[in-house]
Amino acid sequence: MNILVLGGARSGKSRHAQARCEALSGSLAYVATAEAHDGEMTDRIARHRADRGQRWRTVDAPVDLPGAIRSSAEWADAILVDCLTLWLSNLLLAGEDIAMWTSKLADAVRSCAVPVVFVSNEVGLSIVPENALARRFRDEAGWLNQQMAALCDEVILVTAGLPMTLKDGA
Template identity: 65%
Template sequence: MSRLFVIGGARSGKSRYAQSRVEALPGRLAFIATAEAQDAEMADRIARHQADRGPRWMSVEAPMDLAAALHRAEAEADVILVDCLTLWLSNLMLAERDLDHAVAEFEAAVSECCVPLVMVANEVGYGIVPMNALARRFRDEAGWLNQRTAAIADEVMLVAAGLPLKLKGS
C-alpha cells in the first residue's frame, strides 16, 4: 500500500476500515485530523476517536493547511492516515479559501509523500440535489475532490455497511 483512498457514506465504516489498514503496518503512525471541535458533540466525537487510537499514534491537526500537515507528519511517522478530506473541504469553503490552490497543494504533497498514506472522504453524491446553492457547490466540490484523489491513489476502496469494495488497485 502506497496511497490508499477510502470513500464511503456517513457511518459506512470507512474510518474504521482505514484505521485497521494503517494499524496492520509496522512503525509509527500519524493521524492527520481535519475536524475542529466547534461544539460539545463534536468535541466528544473527537475524544472518542482519540481514545480509540493507541499509543502508536501521533496526532496532527490540520483543519486548513493539509499539505503542510502531510509534510510534518511524514518527517515523524512511518504511515499516515488523513481523516477526512470532506471536512477539510468544508473548512476551506467556509473560510472562503482558494479551493483550486489548496487542492493542488494537497495533490503535490500526496505525490511527494514517501511513506504509506491513507486518505478518507465521504461520498456525498448519492443523495438528492440539494436545495440551496452552497450545498450544491459543496456536493460538486466534494465530488471533484474525490475524483482527483482517486486519480492519484494507487488503491481506492468504497466502504458501505462496513464492507469494503475495491474500486482500484491490485
C-alpha cells in the same frame, strides 16, 4: 502506496482506513481535519483519540492539510487523513481557494515518502440539494474525490462496513 477510502455516513470507512494503517508497522500519524465547535464535539474527538491507542499521534489540520502531511512524513511510518470532506467543508466555509489547496495537496501526496490513507465521503448519490452552498459543496466534493482517486494507487468503497475495491493497487 496511497489509498483512498470512500463511503457514506456511518459506513465504517474510518474504521477500515484505520485498520489498513495498523496493518503497517511503526509510528502512525492521525491527521484530523475536524474542528471542535462545541463541547459535545470536543468530547467525541477526545474519546476517539483515546480509542486509537499508543501507536497513533494526532495532528490537527483543519486547513493546512498539505503542510500536515509533509511534517508528519518526517516522523511517521504511515499517515491517515480523516477526512477530506471535512477539510473541503472547512476550506469552503473559510472562503479559501479550493483549486490552490487541492493542487498543494496533490504535490504533498506525490512527494510523500510514506503511505497516506485518505478517508472521504461520497455525497453525490441523492437528488440535487435546494441550497446553493450545498450544491457547490457537492460539486467540489465530487471533483476532489475524482482527483484523489486518480492520484491514489488503491481506491476502496465501504458500504455497511464492507470494503469493495474500485481501483486495485496491485
